[in-house]
Amino acid sequence: MAIDQLTWIHAASYFGAGVSVGFGAIGAALGEGYTAGQASDILSYRPRMSGEILKTMLVGQAVAETAGIFALVVSMLLMFGELKGHTLLEGWAYVGAGLSAGLSAIGSGIGAGFPAGAACKALARQPSASGQITLNMLIGASITQTPCIFGLVIAFLLMFLDHSAMPYYPYWAAFLGAGLSTGLAAIGPGYGGGLVGSGACLSLARNPEAQRPITTAMLVGIGTTQSTAIYGFLISLILIFKGFPESTSYVPSFALLGAGFAMGFGGIGPGIGEGITGKYALDQVGRVPEEATLLTRTMLVGQAVSESTGIYSLVVALLLVLNA
Amino acid sequence: MELTGADLVRAAALLGAGIAMGLGAIGPGVGEGYAAGKACEAIGRRPEEAGLLTRTMLVGQAVSESTGIYSLVVALLLMFVVK
Numbered sequence: 001m002a003i004d005q006l007t008w009i010h011a012a013s014y015f016g017a018g019v020s021v022g023f024g025a026i027g028a029a030l031g032e033g034y035t036a037g038q039a040s041d042i043l044s045y046r047p048r049m050s051g052e053i054l055k056t057m058l059v060g061q062a063v064a065e066t067a068g069i070f071a072l073v074v075s076m077l078l079m080f081g082e083l084k085g086h087t088l089l090e091g092w093a094y095v096g097a098g099l100s101a102g103l104s105a106i107g108s109g110i111g112a113g114f115p116a117g118a119a120c121k122a123l124a125r126q127p128s129a130s131g132q133i134t135l136n137m138l139i140g141a142s143i144t145q146t147p148c149i150f151g152l153v154i155a156f157l158l159m160f161l162d163h164s165a166m167p168y169y170p171y172w173a174a175f176l177g178a179g180l181s182t183g184l185a186a187i188g189p190g191y192g193g194g195l196v197g198s199g200a201c202l203s204l205a206r207n208p209e210a211q212r213p214i215t216t217a218m219l220v221g222i223g224t225t226q227s228t229a230i231y232g233f234l235i236s237l238i239l240i241f242k243g244f245p246e247s248t249s250y251v252p253s254f255a256l257l258g259a260g261f262a263m264g265f266g267g268i269g270p271g272i273g274e275g276i277t278g279k280y281a282l283d284q285v286g287r288v289p290e291e292a293t294l295l296t297r298t299m300l301v302g303q304a305v306s307e308s309t310g311i312y313s314l315v316v317a318l319l320l321v322l323n324a
Numbered sequence: 325m326e327l328t329g330a331d332l333v334r335a336a337a338l339l340g341a342g343i344a345m346g347l348g349a350i351g352p353g354v355g356e357g358y359a360a361g362k363a364c365e366a367i368g369r370r371p372e373e374a375g376l377l378t379r380t381m382l383v384g385q386a387v388s389e390s391t392g393i394y395s396l397v398v399a400l401l402l403m404f405v406v407k
Contacts, residue, residue, distance in 0.1 A: 169325065184346075188353070250327060254335035258342025262399070265346025273357020280361030284368025291371045298367055298378055302360020305385045309349035309392035316345040316399045320338060323403065 009083050012091030016098030017078035020155075023102030023183075024071020027109020027190070031064040031116070038117030046124040053120050056134060060116020063141040067105035067112070067148040067190075074101035074155045086164040092172040093163060096179030097155035100236070103183025103264075104151025107190025107271070108144055115140035115197030122205030129208035133201055136215060140197020143222050147186030147193075147229035154182040154236045167246030170324060173253035174244060177260025178236035181317070185232025185267025192225035192275020199279035203286025210289035217285045217296050221278030224303045228267035228310040235263040235317050244324060252324035259320035266313020273306040333407075341402035348395020355388040 039057040043050055078094055119137035123130050158175055200218035204211060239256060247253065281299035285292050363381035367374050 192357075248325070249331045249335075250325070251331055251334045251338065255338040255342075258339040260342070261339070262342035262346040265343070266349035269350035269353025270357070271353070273353040273355065273360075276354070276357040277360040277364065281364035281368075284364055288368050288371065291368065294371060294374055295364055295368060298364050298374065298381070299360065301378065302356070302363060302381060302385070305382065305389070306353050306356035306360060308356075308389060309352045309395075312392060312396045313345050313349045316341065316396065316403075319400075319403060320342055323338065 005088055006083065006085045008088060009085055009091040009094070013078045013081070013083065013094040016094040017075040019095070019098035020071045020078065020102040021075040024068050024075070024105035024109075027106035028065050028068030029109070031109045031111065031113025031194070032061040034110070034113040035060050035064065035116040035120065039120040042121045042124040049124055049127065052123055052127070052130065056120050056123055056137070057116065059134070060112070060119060060137060060141060063138070063145065064109055064112035064116060066145050067108035070148055070152045071101050071105040074098065074152065077159065081159070087166075087168065089163040089166055089168055089171050089175065092175045093158040093161070096175040097158040099176070099179035100151045100158065100183045101155040103180070104148045104186035104190075107187035108148035109190070111144040111190040111192070111194025112141040114194035115144070115201055118198035118201035122201045126205040126208055129204055132208060132211050133204050136200045136204060136218065137197065140194070140200060140218065140222060143226065144190055144193040144197060146226055147190045150229055150233040151182050151186050154178055154233065157240055161240070167244075169247045169250070170244050170253035170256050173257040174239040177256045178239040180260035180264040181239065182232045182236040182264075184264025186229050188268035188271020189226045189229035190271070192271040192273070192278070193222045195275035196221040196225060196278035196282060199282030203282050207286040207289060210286055213289045213292035214282065214285050217282055217292060217299070220296055221274070221281060221299055221303070224300065224307070225271055225274040225278060227307060228270045231310060231314045232263050232267045235259060235314070235321070238321055242321065255320045255324040259317040262313050262320065263317040266310055266317070270307050270310035274303040277302045277306065337402045337406055341399040344402065345395050345399040349392055352389050352392035356385040359384045359388060
């Protein structure tokens with residue numbers, strides 16, 4: 001049974017669409033569920049503040065939903081977009097796009113739920129600081145969306161790039177690897193960034209006067225968590241744009257696929273770990289604001305050590321790309 | 325394209341190197357982050373012991389790093405040594 005090229009591309013685009021919204025739905029749902037759970041929890045103690053808590057919950061959930069919406073958009077484009085059909089590579093690009101948009105939405109969705117849930121609790125404890133708490137929640141939750149924006153960018157690049165001049169070997173693997181690298185590496189930073197944001201909201205509720213050191217430490221901590229997402233994005237861009245020569249064996253293809261896996265999985269751990277560090281550090285900055293400098297320094301040293309395995313992954317991924 | 329035995333082995337080694345380093349990086353990253361977080365908590369409680377706590381944190385993190393280094397070594401062996 002002969003199946004022509006356009007049919008394969010068609011099938012691949014539907015497969016990518018399913019992967020995108022399937023993975024993408026995990027994160028936003030978990031994050032919003034967590035927020036709602038925290039809101040309900042605190043409502044049982046402060047039923048009179050229901051209006052304020054409900055408002056914060058919905059705003060926080062809306063931010064968390066962004067990640068899911070990105071995945072849905074990519075999935076719709078893959079289902080109803082126009083197929084070019086020049087080369088079979090287009091099919092692999094669609095699968096890569098689905099993986100990138102879908103996987104990257106997991107971390108950002110879950111992560112955005114943490115500051116939102118913490119903000120609901122913080123508001124009920126310290127209603128007078130509600131403005132500052134909401135502001136920190138929004139900053140935390142929006143920085144958490146960065147990794148899924150990287151995923152969206154890579155998905156669009158893969159979908160709308162002209163692949164007709166690229167050799168099939170090894171580009172099929174480069175596209176798959178590009179999707180995996182940004183998609184998987186986004187999970188950790190999304191999750192970790194959310195933890196830092198939640199620490200900041202709870203810390204503000206304990207000590208609203210320490211607003212300045214808390215916000216500064218939050219921005220520093222959250223910025224560090226995003227680093228592995230940037231590495232993932234970088235490896236994807238290299239995979240898409242480096243310009244690999246046509247290969248005569250399967251070896252370069254698998255090297256590029258390996259690079260995608262190395263950087264993708266390798267970005268998860270440091271992102272989550274640095275987020276945990278930031279959460280505890282933020283908690284203490286609210287408790288003892290006069291030691292904020294010492295705490296920020298220790299946080300950065302700890303995060304730097306936690307970053308090391310992410311850097312190993314980056315190095316291994318770069319070596320694999322250069323080997324191809 | 326013809327798939328030879330040597331190519332198959334080389335391709336599997338390179339893919340394996342990527343997966344080894346990638347998955348191997350998850351544990352140390354999370355573990356070291358947790359150690360650093362708890363150290364920050366302790367420093368907040370006893371800022372005068374910051375030196376001791378930072379030292380302990382770094383020793384703990386170094387031990388936690390070991391599996392990440394194993395992964396790195398295995399990945400490098402798969403890339404450059406095994407044939």
